[in-house]
Amino acid sequence: MARFPLPPGSTIGILGGGQLGRMLAEAASRLGFDVVVLERDADSPAGRVAVRTLVGAYDDPAALKALAEAADVVTYEFENVPAASVQALTALGLEVAPGPKALSVAQDRVDEKTFLNAQGVATVAFAEASTPAEAAAAAARIGVPCLMKTRREGYDGKGQRWVEHVAAAETVFEALGGQPVIVEAPADFVRELSVIAARGRDGAIAAYPLAENHHEGGVLRRTLAPARVSVPLADQAERIAAKVLSGLDYVGVIGIELFELSDGRLLVNEIAPRVHNTGHWTQDGCEVDQFEQHIRAVAGWPLARARAVAQVEMLNLLGDEADAWLKFAAEPETRLHLYGKREAKPGRKMGHINRVKPLR
Template sequence: MAELALPLPPGSTIGIIGGGQLGRMLSQAASRLGFDVLILDPEENCPAARVSRGQFVAAYDDPAALTIMGRACDVVTFEFENVPSASIEQLAEGGALVAPGPTALAVAQDRVDEKTFLNAVGAATVDFVAVDTLDDLIAGLETLGTPALLKTRRDGYDGKGQAWVASADEAAEAFAAIGGRPAILEARAAFTRELSIIAARGHDGSVAVYPLGENEHSGGVLRVTTAPAAVDTVTDARAREIATDILDGLDYVGVMGIELFDLGEGRLLVNEIAPRVHNTGHWTQDGCICDQFEQHIRAIAGWPLGPTEAHARVEMTNLLGDEVDQWAGLAAEPNARLHLYGKAEARPGRKMAHVNRVGPLA
């Protein structure tokens, strides 16, 4: 395909690796802006494919499919951070425009690398040690104290691949529980609540930041985000500074989700970053003129970033498993906007939809 200068005009083709709910909502946003979308996902007729122009049914690391996708698309992005970084590197080496780039993906895929990077750009985290062996874990517990949180370095999400260690006597059991894999041990954070911030950066280095959200989890899974969160000006300013430093440090293009521990008095620790649109940003669909999905498409296509001010207060609730069967009642609520993901099977704990309950700004 002939190279197009940025900004990409309507009618250009955007490729999305990953066909779940985030890819689906990205595709819907791209369609509103006049783009065609191609999905790469191993699941035939996946949720995102059903709202897109077409799909490559292939593994995320299929060389032939990636080559064809790179040639067919004017820019390629991804919906989740566990896409093999080698796939993004292949696309970039083949001449495809990829956003975010492989550096951001590689950093976010390894929790030790992630926290090392965050500290390097001035974004504080909990204290941590790398763990490769049981002896490393025992030594780490002596350094950090207990309780401490053991997480796999790679691939964990929604509370998976992690275990709390209350004492050295539990070290062997905890290490076995995560499969004896390379891990990170994190000191416990004395935080009052979890906040998150959604931010975007364009090809030109421009940055747009949404108001903070406050998150509630259950069993390691996000259940509710309320936004804009009630925060003081010092906390708000510090969160925006952290987001900008991270985006600039990665030379990032696209939307990123950043989870924060609020220690009070403007003190924030970064828990983790996600180089993609994020569950805690779903509130923007009904609380902002330009939501996080449109913002991501704007950023990767070289368009001006959209406004991020909130025009409503939103409580976003995830619907897991058979909770989606409540759709009729939720659709009848006058202040509720229901977002269904089009997934065929409602397995326990699976994210099937979310509902945004909209109210006036305080």
């Protein structure tokens, strides 16, 4: 088991080779760490900026053993890593951060909301269902319209459908694959916000300013940060973040998606135990961005101040929108971040831009 804080020259392992892994690897490199990536694709975005790529499935025992031998600590770029893989790495004597509790809670939407409510954090009303009949009963209890989601997996609007009438609940359940679901009451919110926060190995917590988010078709399109919010609302978000991080005994950066209600209350929509798309603005808008902050936390270094130094509008570049790279590169207020993905597909996140203005 590694001793913390890890000195420069140590190796950080990353489960997953996508864009978040790439930006984590770049941040780790700036701090003097080497990075080894475990990814199924030999030509992944993260793998091309890492020292080494281990090619294999995330639950491949041989690949996990090789990762344990190569790395001093392991983190992950997405929450659908098999929990058994984290347990296997831990059994091999390797520290994994964030830990297995955060992964387990975030992988199941019922467990997630149950955990949040137990921490005194408010969410929409919800019910679980495992059969068509239970789905109909849950819709009747929650009321329609309501949102039905698969309990596990699904992101960017996938794995969920609205139920407009109780009589349609069984059909929606089957359309979602006939697997266990959560049925949620709609949130009458005025806007969607998020808070990116970090917790270090010493228990210290640093929360970035709130961000305001705009989605299209279930996919994040635009983030404005720091969001214009009152001091009480910002304090409320920081208290929520502290409860979640402490309740999970968390190490690393977490993304917490929030609904702001008309009465000023915040509801948590979901948590993501990793660096988060709504935190990309921090790369050009803060003293230290979310990626370096995450590496600092998992390596046992002191957390940096999460202070904003600029106003940022972050725009995701989907599909062939990234082909306008030359135009973006010519804009003096724009910072271009491309992920190195080989093929542009409709709706695929190919990069993002941060348009930077002086802090108001």
